[in-house]
Amino acid sequence: MLTPLLSPDATVLDFGCGPGFLAREIDARVREVIALDVSRGTLACARALNPGPSYVLSPGPGLPVGDGRIDFVYSVAVFQHLDPVDWPAYFREFRRVLRPGGSGLCHFAISDEQPAAYRKPRGLRGCYSLRFEESTTEAVVDSLTEAGFADVVVTAMTDVGGIDDDVGRQHMVTFRRAPAA
Ligand SMILES: C[S@@+](CC[C@H](N)C(=O)[O-])C[C@H]1O[C@@H](n2cnc3c(N)ncnc32)[C@H](O)[C@@H]1O
Structure with a gap:
């Protein structure tokens, strides 16, 4: 899904890179990957497991x-x-760091019928469970548009990759910062 959007001379940002498996794949196809994560421990794993990208807290x-x-x-x-x-x-920051004419792709879980809402479990599970929330197409498109992006396009993953599982039913959203006038 990402390959057609990459060019060999591109500087690429991975936001929320986790242990860096995807960042490393992308790093082999572009000039540079800057891979950000909020977790020091995750970045330590990424540096050990998947060297190449610049991992930054x-x-x-x-x-x-x-x-x-x-x-x-x-x-x-x-x-x-x-x-x-x-x-x-975060979207305003994406716009700031992108060059004019630069573009992006974000993965979202979208359900326009009955978006699953997050309910934080109690007790120990509540401390360690991962928050998960579905959104609507409108919420995603509005949020990116209000941040100043153009050409916001929502595509089901399954239409791109033929993936028929829970991830396949999720979405990727592409967007572009308008070129300088
Ligand atoms: C489910 S993992 C996905 C990791 C990776 N993108 C992948 O697909 O394998 C989510 C990652 O986002 C990171 N994350 C969550 N909130 C973040 C934030 N505000 N800024 C940067 N990274 C964040 C987490 O630490 C975690 O590594």
Whole structure:
């Protein structure tokens, strides 16, 4: 899904890289991957397991990346685990770090009929369970559009990769920062 969107001279940002398996694959196809995560432990695993990308701690919405430095940003299996109230701050940051004309792809869990809401379990499970929340197409498109992105396109994963499982029924959303006038 990502390969057609990459070019060999691109500087790419992976937001929420986890242990870096995808970042390493992408790193082999572009000039540079800057891979961000909020977790020091995860980044330590990524550096050991998947060397190549530049792994950088990113503790909050202010991304540790210069203005206009990125050609392409992607994020897989992250936004469905964040509170949608926090999305706009991250999307504004994506826009800031993308060069004019740069683009991005984010993975979302979308259900326009009955979006699954997050219910935090009690007790120990509540401490360690991963938050998961589905969104609507409208919420995702509005949030990216309000952050200043154009060409926001929502595609079911299964239409791209022929994946027929729970991930296949989720979505990827591409967007673009308008080129300089
Ligand atoms: C389910 S994992 C996905 C990892 C990787 N993208 C993949 O597909 O294998 C979600 C990752 O997002 C990271 N994460 C969660 N909130 C974040 C935030 N606000 N900023 C950066 N990373 C974040 C987590 O630490 C975790 O490594």
